[in-house]
Amino acid sequence: MQQGRITRAAGGFFTVRDDRGSEYLCRARGSLKKDKKGLMVGDLVKFDLVTDGAGSPTGEGIIEEMLPRKNSLLRPPVANVDQLVIVMSLKQPECDWQLVSRLLVLAEKEDLSATVCLNKTDLFNSLEQGKLDSKVEQFPYPIFYTSAVSGEGLDTLKEKLKDRNSVLAGPSGVGKSTLLNAISPGLSLQTAPVSGKIKRGKHTTRQASLMPLESGGMVVDTPGFTRLNFFDIEPEDLADLFPEFRELHDACGFRDCLHLAEPRCAVREEVGKSLNPMRYEHYQYFVRELSQQEVY
Ligand SMILES: Nc1nc2c(ncn2[C@@H]2O[C@H](COP(=O)(O)OP(=O)(O)O)[C@@H](O)[C@H]2O)c(=O)[nH]1
Ligand SMILES: [Mg+2]
Ligand SMILES: [Zn+2]
Incomplete structure (x- = not known):
């Protein structure tokens, strides 16, 4: 049996890529389809090659088994992800920090x-950069800057994606596909100008597929989204x-402190000191949102 990773899934067919980079079009063994979770892009699978009458491989295969998953995301549906790279633009469209925190919660x-x-x-001048620098002080995740136009930060991006399975997520129009094309021109992903009126990109990246990068590693470019709901979080x-x-x-x-209005709250105490105030605002907003969801 061969082993490989599902890089694309559509209409009951799966593209499976082995270590040498060969791809096979596979169907799943009937018993696998009934599995409640189903197969996803990113899954590691074992498969048998289909041969023709003369016994030569046809390039097609049958997936017999799925190896245990390390993790899985629902949006985009992809398994065994090593890292999430949240992409935002500084302008056109403007960075949505609450969406950044939302994605970070889902990543956690x-x-x-x-x-x-x-x-x-x-598109950013030094004055705007200065304002942003103070906004992201004490931000608890690494932030790096890129420009597909000037080339700034492209080496950093390439380095971060190297030899890992990454998901790029963020609204449409921020430049995800353009950035991937810049570091791996063979991908030839479609890109679209941000539509003038609503300053939001058109949806050009459709299906979730895992694409190999020229510098090593694989990446999922996701269609943009602006709204993401939490679920399963109390x-x-x-x-x-x-x-x-x-x-x-x-x-x-208090042991069950929600860090909202409770006295002697160590979290509230640190907001604006060791804690980023914007992050605390997002926290308050999300707690309220989750409490309202609970009613139903
Ligand atoms: N000024 C500027 N425009 C960019 C940059 N990166 C991408 N764009 C433009 O932003 C628009 C949306 O890019 P696209 O890659 O389709 O965004 P996606 O929806 O996130 O994949 C396109 O017109 C790109 O040319 C950048 O670094 N600077
Ligand atoms: Mg795109
Ligand atoms: Zn507290």
């Missing part, structure tokens, strides 16, 4: 390491998904 929940890539630095568990709050929790006066 899946035990995924995450980085933030801020693109289109060419309000009292949210602070655990803010790593910078997690370590302070023990110092709060």
